[in-house]
Amino acid sequence: METTEAEELPQIEIRDADHIAGVVDALSYHTHALSVSVGESSVFWPVTLSELDHERRVLSLSLLDAQSLNAAELVNQSLTLRAEGDSETLRLEAMVALEGVRKNDLLEMRCALPQTLHTTAKRNSRRVFLSKGMKVGAGITLYENQPPIVGRLRNLSIGGALLDIPLAASAPLKTDEFIAGLELSFPNGEQFTTMGQIRHVHPSGRSHFAAIGVIFINTDRAHEQRLIYLVNETERETAYRSGEGGRMSFPSPLYSSSEPGAKRSTRRHLHKSRQTPMVATLLEVTRQLHIFLLALQNQRPLPANCLLDSADTLLSLLKKQRQNLFYALHCLHKEPAWVQHSLNVAVRLGDLLEAELEHASYARDAVVAALVHDMGKMMLVDETLPSIEGQLDTRQRDHLRRHVPVLLEALEGAEWLTPVMHHDVIQSINERLDGSGYPQALKGEALSPIARMAAVVDTVDAMMRTRGDRRGKTAIEAYRYLYHRPGCFDKYWVTRYIQRHGFYPIGSLVKFSSGFLAWVMELDDSGQPRRVRVVRNLHREGRTMNDILSRVDFAQLGKLEGLMRPEGFGLAPW
Numbered sequence: 001m002e003t004t005e006a007e008e009l010p011q012i013e014i015r016d017a018d019h020i021a022g023v024v025d026a027l028s029y030h031t032h033a034l035s036v037s038v039g040e041s042s043v044f045w046p047v048t049l050s051e052l053d054h055e056r057r058v059l060s061l062s063l064l065d066a067q068s069l070n071a072a073e074l075v076n077q078s079l080t081l082r083a084e085g086d087s088e089t090l091r092l093e094a095m096v097a098l099e100g101v102r103k104n105d106l107l108e109m110r111c112a113l114p115q116t117l118h119t120t121a122k123r124n125s126r127r128v129f130l131s132k133g134m135k136v137g138a139g140i141t142l143y144e145n146q147p148p149i150v151g152r153l154r155n156l157s158i159g160g161a162l163l164d165i166p167l168a169a170s171a172p173l174k175t176d177e178f179i180a181g182l183e184l185s186f187p188n189g190e191q192f193t194t195m196g197q198i199r200h201v202h203p204s205g206r207s208h209f210a211a212i213g214v215i216f217i218n219t220d221r222a223h224e225q226r227l228i229y230l231v232n233e234t235e236r237e238t239a240y241r242s243g244e245g246g247r248m249s250f251p252s253p254l255y256s257s258s259e260p261g262a263k264r265s266t267r268r269h270l271h272k273s274r275q276t277p278m279v280a281t282l283l284e285v286t287r288q289l290h291i292f293l294l295a296l297q298n299q300r301p302l303p304a305n306c307l308l309d310s311a312d313t314l315l316s317l318l319k320k321q322r323q324n325l326f327y328a329l330h331c332l333h334k335e336p337a338w339v340q341h342s343l344n345v346a347v348r349l350g351d352l353l354e355a356e357l358e359h360a361s362y363a364r365d366a367v368v369a370a371l372v373h374d375m376g377k378m379m380l381v382d383e384t385l386p387s388i389e390g391q392l393d394t395r396q397r398d399h400l401r402r403h404v405p406v407l408l409e410a411l412e413g414a415e416w417l418t419p420v421m422h423h424d425v426i427q428s429i430n431e432r433l434d435g436s437g438y439p440q441a442l443k444g445e446a447l448s449p450i451a452r453m454a455a456v457v458d459t460v461d462a463m464m465r466t467r468g469d470r471r472g473k474t475a476i477e478a479y480r481y482l483y484h485r486p487g488c489f490d491k492y493w494v495t496r497y498i499q500r501h502g503f504y505p506i507g508s509l510v511k512f513s514s515g516f517l518a519w520v521m522e523l524d525d526s527g528q529p530r531r532v533r534v535v536r537n538l539h540r541e542g543r544t545m546n547d548i549l550s551r552v553d554f555a556q557l558g559k560l561e562g563l564m565r566p567e568g569f570g571l572a573p574w
Helices: 017-027 221-242 277-297 304-329 337-354 360-372 375-379 394-400 403-410 419-427 449-463 475-483 491-501 551-556
Strands: 008-014 033-038 045-053 058-064 078-084 088-103 106-112 116-122 137-141 149-156 160-166 178-185 191-203 209-217 509-512 516-523 529-537 547-550 560-564
Touching: 008 017, 017 045, 017 088, 017 116, 033 058, 137 160, 149 209, 149 221, 178 209, 191 221, 191 277, 277 304, 277 337, 277 360, 277 375, 304 337, 304 360, 304 516, 337 360, 337 375, 337 449, 337 491, 360 419, 360 449, 375 403, 403 419, 419 449, 449 475, 449 491, 475 491, 529 551, 547 551
Parallel strands: none
Antiparallel strands: 008 116, 033 045, 033 078, 045 058, 058 106, 078 088, 088 106, 088 116, 137 149, 137 178, 149 160, 160 209, 178 191, 191 209, 509 516, 509 560, 516 529, 529 547
């Protein structure tokens, strides 16, 4: 990560092979942050040095989350290895890839040692990494009157910082974006606020975080003096916690929390996860969606494999555990609305296609297209549209309709997206039979059966979600809306959708006559609840429940009365 505003000393070029081998060997001691680029590309992927064979003069590198790179196509490609240290930047060039092997998210590369080394010293670039237990909150404010994007500080220098931001909140963050306000909050209550600019945005390994590199801008002398203090105190605390400072080292008051009971500790507190295995699988799919959107936003090579693998995962779950999958989809309430919507549309569209012999062969391609169909909305976020959630005015809603052409332009030339699904799902999912849809106002015969099917699936899910200007509808209310508008929605596909999901869809909140509220977990062949999770007794408001009952026990709940909107009760399926 670059942490200063390009105040650098003259560059030195080295071509001595033994000298270069010694430098590469030193990199294995993790003194530098490593990244690699392929060919003439300006994209650098985070990388680790796994092995150096001095005898064969071969270097082995490991890349994480580089799904867009094809292992076979890397052979004989020229590589550039960049190493960022506290006081220098190393650029090792003229490396040739000898072999590439992919193991899930991990890409292993063997390459010949570089032939050229450029080294550049840097001023004011001492960077201090926070150790475990050193918790410094970070808030990024991009636009006025918007809540900050909250994360944590990973390292700090006088020129900039590296932040960890949850992938779920990282979509608006783009390379070169200006930050109106960057606030660091230290354990003792002290805060540091400045302006900044984003230098890079990358997924952070296999975690659910994005690594955001920022530089500080418009800093005056007072800010610089304050930063020197913060860096020095952070380094002091790191040395104290690691024991490297010796007996005379003391903790920094900056990291002394004022909260009662707070203690310095490097221990990791492990919390037993309450997630079901299927929820964990879906969260991995959502991670891949966030990574794909980051690539779209920052105009980097698109990791198509993550979408194709995600589609295969979802279709496999549909075949093996269909009802469990539908319930797990409702357990992602902490994910952004666009992610929940995209996943639900993808799974339900795939389910409907798989049930139709004539269209079943299109299921995988349709699921891939549905996973990305709403990403264009996040690409429109700017000062005039700071959020796609909450209350939007008419101008903002009209602007939001541009999400389809914006996404189509970003996906231009994507060979993994079939032309049929490019048209039927991404381009036509918002069209209506009477021509009242967008972006092209297509109507009637211009809309294929899959386009009509996708419109039904998309609209049902959207109507059941609460927005800033309205609350969500129950399934029956959504069905009724579509069914009585045959001019807009194909009645055949509305009927088929209802047959697949029933009037009490899995994930719905239902009320029984004895006052019990329960989430529907399974349905029988007639579409009636067969298994529920009881969470509330309205006659005993203070009592929390979590009882999973099968139909044989329904008598104690009373008669099933109907669907309820969960928003008013503060309940979630998991």
